[in-house]
Amino acid sequence: MGDDYPTLFRSEQMSLMQFLIPTEVAHDTVAELGELGNVEFKDLNPAVNPFQRSFVGEIRRTEEMARRVRFFESQIQKEKDVVPIRPLYNSAPLVTVGPSAAHNIDELDVTLAEHETRLVQMNDSYKTLSERTRELVEARHVLRETAVFFEKAETQQTDIRTSFDDSSAPLLQHDDREQQYLSTVQFDLEFVAGTIDRTRISTFERVLWRVLRGNLYMNHTDITEPFVDPATGTETRKNVFIIFAHGDALLAKIRKVAESMGATLYPIDANADKRSDSLREVTARLEDLETVLYNTGVNRRSELLRIGENLAKWQDVVRKEKAIYETMNLFNYDVRRKTLVAEGWVPTRDLTMIHMALRHATEESGTSIVPILQELRTNKTPPTFTRTNKFTEGFQTIMDAYGIATYQEVNPGLFAIVTFPFLFAVMFGDIGHGLIIFFAALYMIFKEKKWAKQELDEILGQFFYGRYIILLMGMFSVYTGLMYNDIFSKSLHIWHSGWDFPESDGVSYAVSNGHMYPFGVDPAWHGADNGLVFTNSYKMKMSIVLGVIHMTFALCLQLPNHIRFKRPLDIYANFIPQMIFLQSIFGYLVVCILYKWSIDWSTRDTEPPSLLNMLIAMILSPGKVDAASQLYTGQGFIQVVLLLLAAVCVPWMLCMKPYFQWKEMQMIQGQGYVGLGHRNGGPRESADEVLEIEEEGNGRVIVEEMEEEHEQHDFSEVVIHQIIHTIEFCLGCISHTASYLRLWALSLAHAQLSEVLWSMTIEKFLGMSGIFGTIALVMVVVFWFSATVFILCIMEGLSAFLHALRLHWVEANSKHYQGEGYLFTPLSFAKLDEKE
């Protein structure tokens, strides 16, 4: 195309290019193209199983590396003390193209494997060491507590005799006697000592009691500090117990019961000296273990820190390599010429950039064979690519959400830049609220660079993505607020009002003083009892006027499409009757609204007619216009003419296009072509195949996808399609025009909410005086402001956003938009980042 610059009006022109890439340069070429982000590669091996593709081995290796990198990331995240990860823009890049690339990747593979084994080893040893530490700590507790028991037993000896006669605790006496017996025998009684979970101790006691029929003496104490499981972090509390019993059988039973209840038994010596030896030994071992544990921890942390330095770089490299090999899997390997053949869509404007990139890649890799680029002719539909910048991106996205534009049709996103915020503002009109959202958007734009790098959470991220939309919404809202004369439910009194209110005790009727409030709604209406009557009528009529004009504008966007795609039939068969239909009824309504407003009814002798009744009467009883309530002379005749025009448009829309298409089909059939494509193309194809083998690099598309749907020009389908189209348009005209009344409804709701908030909060507290009054006023102002931001700005804002969007998607787009395209998704390393 001859245009110098890309425009948002249509999607870019795309070309299908065939790349012939020598195998040695393939990796570097794809890397370079990925950095550019301008080529969407087609899959040339659609029938091949992913496991049978040529580069499966490399992908497997990259996956292994990716897994290791993910493992490192999870280990770093689990650390309580944050391990800093050096951000990508701060890291030294790892060279992945050029002659040293393969060596670098191998080195990376080895490094990652080493780090992983080291880390896994350290993790394992840390775990085993912690377990052993725990056991030793338990053993130490057991030793200490049992020492206490034995001491207590010794001291209790002397007290026992005195309480001998007490019969309330017979078993205890029995035990004490046993102990007394023991003390003389130097504690020859066998015992079992160990630890058990605190929750289980009572069950343990009961079970033992039943099993041994009371032939035991058990004592237990709590271990004060809990044991923390290093893997899960759960705390368990344990008790130390010691059980004295007599006889091997009993001891065996005790041991079995203890094991079944999950207790850990420790060998304790009866001799006090031996016990203190063991205690010393345990303490020494514990100290050693703690040192080792500490060192392991330190080593692990330093390892993680080292990993953290490079982690972002590795993630980036691994991601890119995977993308490169996946893309290379899409290529076709030409065995004869030892090159890879690739096909991809490229924006025509960027072809020189691609050429330069290819040349750069070959230079980097050190070979002298430049990949060859060829344009292919095809009748496949190219993808739709609209070049956006950070400002237009948001608007394009919200219009794309309805449907991607067909290749090179008029892009509604361009116009949405202004019409969307404007229609939003009509529903939101308030100077104060508009300023609030304007400043919020301005703040986000100031923080743009910083926030773009961060990971914003979902909701804030959405608002940040649409910051320019919100900015424009705020600006237009200030304008419409000026028009509605509404700032936080008060009105401004900038110019001379057109009404004067005379002093009166009862009802005070305003008197016109000749002035005309030049810019916006007269502030006299604010606070008037019939203010709503006026504003409702004004806003409703405004909604209809704006709606019909918006729909007319959208309808006119059909013209560039018909001209571009060379469909003159559509102009005469679709566009013109649709326009006449819309204008003859609703355009006429708009003209009547404006005309009625422009007449000074006090100088006329006819009554001002109700426009709604007039429109209904026009359709139901055409030609009959009551002279006393006519808008203008000759109205009856003109209305009949308009109605007839509209009536003629319906069969025009229904019949003209099918008729002409039918004539065209007859003509084609008459010239002897049966079916499409195959038979005619047959002989030609085989001749070309012979030539292909001899020619070098001809422009044939490698994969002739037979998926091309040849449209069946079945006449019945054409007729049905046209009927649906006609009905949809005609009914749509009426329903869509009424739908625009939401502009009135939402602005009314907004104004009323705002007024209610003011009168229920601040107004009630304005009269209060004194310290209490001031404090209460301040608190109420805070409440009023937060309610304004959350309810009126955010909630109402979202609501108005949604309705404005609906107006664009349904009412406007249905007049011209086809939306059958598919989005251009180039191989782009920058976008890979966003995807994660």
Added chain:
Amino acid sequence: MASIIPVIFILAMIIGLMACGYLFVPKGPHQTTIRTAIMLTLASCYLMWMVTYMAQLHPLITPYRSSSKGESI
């Protein structure tokens, strides 16, 4: 004072501004966007002003208040 002339006068002014916007935006990658934005903004703002002005030219009802309240702000 309340006449239809300002509507026509301002319409002429807005059309003039739209023409300026169309002619004087420099060529560049954003020419279409800026042109469309300027022209649509002028058109829509004028429309809204025109409707508001005409609705109050010859009003069919007069405002009235039942108690004498002070004027706003």
